[in-house]
Amino acid sequence: MEAAVETFLEQRPRLLGLAYRMLGSAAEAEDVVQDAYLRWSRSGPVEVPAAWLTTVVTHLCLNRLASARNRRERYVGPWLPEPVLTGGGALGPLETAEQRESVSMGVLVLLERLTPAERAVLILREAFGHPHREIARVLGVDEAHSRQLHRRARARVGEPRRRYEADREHHRRVVERFLAAAGDGDVAALERLLAEDVTVWADGGGGRAARRPVEGRDRVARYLRGMWSRVEAARARFETAEVNGETAVLVWHGSALTAVLAVEVAGGRIDAVRFVLNPDKLAYAAAQAAM
Template sequence: MTMEAAAEFESHRPRLFSLAYRMLGSASEAEDVVQDTYLRWSAADRSAVRTPAAWLTKVMTNLCVNRLTSARARRELYVGPWLPEPVLTRTADGPLGPLETAEQRETVSLALLTLMERLTPPERAVFVLREAFGHSHREAAEVIGVEEAHARQLYRRARERLDRPRRHFAVDDTRRREIVERFFAATLDGDLAGLERLLADEVTAWADGGGRVTAARRPVTGRAKVLRYVLGLSSRPEAAAAAFVPAEVNGEPALLALLDGALLAVVVPEIHEGRVSAVRTIVNPDKLAFAAAQLA
């Protein structure tokens, strides 16, 4: 492959990664798919490629669709709740691209990425292409190789399956960050009354340990149960030894738990109507590898 062809691919790499991550919910798999796309680009007859961006997007999206098909079977055997791999997004030129608007942040939020597990691979492909990258129905259809009418149907089905109001980032950013900071402070201080005021009635906590480390195997639902759950976690001996660092993860305020510099956990609360409506904790070391590398 010529240096020009390699440089052409590298100019598209950030966009390809951010697309693959939204498709797969896994940073490590997104890196693998981008590399597979590079190998196909290096072997392609590039003289026949009129628009490299469109060619690369099509190849990579279909590689993601194939991976999602096989991933469904693997995730059915996953130990405990499955959550997406967290990605630090503290810089403007982060790996997930610009996150300047509520819509851009929502497409990488752990809440939406988790919900997208409900979609079939083609539905997810069309949804991501439309919602995150602004492709028309015709363009999305060309990418996945279907008729435009079918792409429209896939998109409509995806929206119906997700069945979510656009309210995840409705709270002002400053207010949302303030609520998250108060939640973490109350949790670490063991402030029972403070937590009761912050938790929504139907709050749910998920923990992804993947069978690698100890974590709740089922979601914990309801204010009283989640209250006991988070206070129990904060009282563990390892919590006393850990350092807790605020961060931005997938466009949302989060907390990192570090022990001797090693990343042990990523905790991301979800805010709705001024209260914590969900808490997602990733402790599976395989899921933390990408974020840990970002910290290095």
């Protein structure tokens, strides 16, 4: 029994990373991994534990995705994934550009365009490097169909921009300059950091956030300055942390995490900012930070 538990614990970060990429919800991913553990504890001898657990977690996620999509269609305002602090390896290895990109806010939003099967194939192939032979076995389809699903998924989300091949230290410095400019009210410095076509999405779950994307350098600069004015009035505390594989900003009021800002950089400028303000979606990251 102890050996079985140890085997599962070794696999757990990878399984959580798989479930999170599939669902975009850390809380639901935890539930899936716990369900997989219960099944694992009741199973007999398993020849290849990693493959067995991957199959179980994938199917548990597929069963949840239909209802998740219905909830997101009724969601008020932009929907963003739950942020996860990844500096401690919570979602398994993020050693390659593909692994980091596959947990980013931007890519997880794009994955919402896919059918559950397309999402599973794309994640298993590009984030975890499984060959189509293994993916087909997991999904119960033939290899040709797995390849077809992958081609269709890639066409729907577009070719990856490979932002993560850039210098991660440079990204961190841009985020820190962004934070300083916004906090100081230096609109000119803020505008110099923003791409002309920059876009802001704010997920407030229907409250205290813009319900439509804010687009364009001038409008985004004014919007960000307005938000900073409001949070500074409440004596907010800002800090940087690795969130979803990249440097992001955490906003605290006392001991409460009230926002996470995911900042995307391309060509040396910020081309997207995603605010997560919905308290329900911040609970997981807040619990991580408290550990």
